[in-house]
Amino acid sequence: MDELLELLKRNALETPENLGKMLGLSADEVRKRIAEYEKRGVIRGYQAVINEDVLELDRVNAVIEVKITPERRGGFDRIARRICRFPEVQSAYLMSGAYDLLLFVSGRNLKEVATFVSEKLATIEGVVSTATHFMLKTYKQYGLMMESEDEYERLKVSP
Amino acid sequence: MSTRGLKSHRSPVAEHVLSIPRSGIRDFFDIVSQREDVISLSIGEPDFDAPWHVREAAIFALEKGATHYTSNRGLLRLREAISRYVERNFGVHYDPETEILVTVGVSEAVDLALRAILSPGDEVIYHEPAYVSYAPLTVIAHGRPRAVVTRMEDRFQLKPDAVRRQVSERTKALLLNFPNNPTGAELSVDDLQAIARVAAEEDLIVITDEIYAELTYDAAHTSIASLPGMKERTIFLHGFSKGWAMTGFRIGYACGPADLIEAMMKIHQYSMLCAPVLGQEAAIEALLDGLRDVEEMRSEYRRRRNLLLQSFEQMGLKCVTPRGAFYSFPYIGELGMSSRDFALRLLEEESVAVVPGTAFGACGEGFVRCAFATAMEEIQEATERMAAFVERYRKAGV
Numbered sequence: 198m199d200e201l202l203e204l205l206k207r208n209a210l211e212t213p214e215n216l217g218k219m220l221g222l223s224a225d226e227v228r229k230r231i232a233e234y235e236k237r238g239v240i241r242g243y244q245a246v247i248n249e250d251v252l253e254l255d256r257v258n259a260v261i262e263v264k265i266t267p268e269r270r271g272g273f274d275r276i277a278r279r280i281c282r283f284p285e286v287q288s289a290y291l292m293s294g295a296y297d298l299l300l301f302v303s304g305r306n307l308k309e310v311a312t313f314v315s316e317k318l319a320t321i322e323g324v325v326s327t328a329t330h331f332m333l334k335t336y337k338q339y340g341l342m343m344e345s346e347d348e349y350e351r352l353k354v355s356p
Numbered sequence: 357m358s359t360r361g362l363k364s365h366r367s368p369v370a371e372h373v374l375s376i377p378r379s380g381i382r383d384f385f386d387i388v389s390q391r392e393d394v395i396s397l398s399i400g401e402p403d404f405d406a407p408w409h410v411r412e413a414a415i416f417a418l419e420k421g422a423t424h425y426t427s428n429r430g431l432l433r434l435r436e437a438i439s440r441y442v443e444r445n446f447g448v449h450y451d452p453e454t455e456i457l458v459t460v461g462v463s464e465a466v467d468l469a470l471r472a473i474l475s476p477g478d479e480v481i482y483h484e485p486a487y488v489s490y491a492p493l494t495v496i497a498h499g500r501p502r503a504v505v506t507r508m509e510d511r512f513q514l515k516p517d518a519v520r521r522q523v524s525e526r527t528k529a530l531l532l533n534f535p536n537n538p539t540g541a542e543l544s545v546d547d548l549q550a551i552a553r554v555a556a557e558e559d560l561i562v563i564t565d566e567i568y569a570e571l572t573y574d575a576a577h578t579s580i581a582s583l584p585g586m587k588e589r590t591i592f593l594h595g596f597s598k599g600w601a602m603t604g605f606r607i608g609y610a611c612g613p614a615d616l617i618e619a620m621m622k623i624h625q626y627s628m629l630c631a632p633v634l635g636q637e638a639a640i641e642a643l644l645d646g647l648r649d650v651e652e653m654r655s656e657y658r659r660r661r662n663l664l665l666q667s668f669e670q671m672g673l674k675c676v677t678p679r680g681a682f683y684s685f686p687y688i689g690e691l692g693m694s695s696r697d698f699a700l701r702l703l704e705e706e707s708v709a710v711v712p713g714t715a716f717g718a719c720g721e722g723f724v725r726c727a728f729a730t731a732m733e734e735i736q737e738a739t740e741r742m743a744a745f746v747e748r749y750r751k752a753g754v
Contacts, residue, residue: 200655200659204659215663215736218662218663218666218667219659219660219662219663219732220659220662221662221666349405351399351401351403352385352389352399352401353385353388353389353394353396353398353399353709354381354384354385354388354389354396354398354399354709354711355381355385355398355399355400355401356379356381356400356487356488356489356537
């Protein structure tokens, strides 16, 4: 992967000036490349990684395993796209193994998610079964630990 | 002194130990550590913690009961892994049974090598600016250090002719450190070959501290030990501290001719017994499965180096591009103050710590060492503060 993308993945707020210095490019060149990636649809957006656990929001997250019947034309894609249109669905993946789709769904409370599953998701034609698991605590997201540990002390000057 | 009941005319400390100075870095550390909120570019170790799988291997070993002495030479499994690694990456084969010694960091290995080869009065040629331990360890081994100066004009590379000029009847060894702390210099293969010829013609033992060998940014590293005829007269020193970010594990190693390694082992067995077993277990894991970690850290260091260099350029400070290690050595002599004053004022006024070049030898005057083994954000902040500082003194000076 382009080093520029790796750096943006790590910190999307890094300025084009600094990115340029690290990569040996001008800031304008960095801006141009980012714009191209956005246009090509390689960069899909920019988001903050938030530890929602500390905000005490009225919100629950669930992982849902979905089995679906693939269609003669389109395989899993048509049903998957349909499921993805629901704003409750945060992420969706086609999986190998015991089920087909893995969904990350969020709602205000258990009931809301349960209703989404029983009334919206399970009733879609082609959905064979669902299994819902509620998340209790987030330890790590997108490569970031959700709790800061005290840093082990490093000498300020060393040879 | 008399309160100790010793003969009053005698110092309790040996004369040759009295004669060596405390490390200039240590001095500066005492000043820096009194202050809070300092951004430090003066740290000579990776900011990364050791890779998790390496730490986990040490934990697993501890659970299994790895709490005992090992062979004086180090665990055979580790020596075998070192032998394979050195052969693959440096192109020299060493017999794990007789030609490899595991030490407590390269620091101990340098000490052992010098003590093993020097008779009182023998001279050791090394190059300055240099890592702080070479001259003092030579003195402790009753040898005489002879510095050859490397210059910014030569990109801090050691010139073969300068080595030859320093050779005397008593010269026993040549001590090399490339990639170099504090300048980041690497030797060209041509210079390396010419230096090897000098060593062969003058019958010198070469002690080569290649602790930064994995951290090169523009070209792969070549070891002098791999040149024709050099294995027989070279003690190759390497370890895990820098490339694998394992400084606290304290594991280094020496590879060389069996008779020299045997001599070093004798000193090691009486003074140290063996390197710590947990460090050795962690080092095995690092060699078996740690190369990707090294690669990732190297990429990050390279980006930081680029950022630092660009920042120096914008400040109008001359700086030789570091080819390896994680140090830059910018020239600050044009600002009309000594290295020490620069470092002290920068600390005082901007809370940024850099090491005065004179900590690495008198020829380091006019330079400061800025390490890039610190998080990118801190380097960015430090360079902004440094730029303001330089700007201020440029205006005041002109």
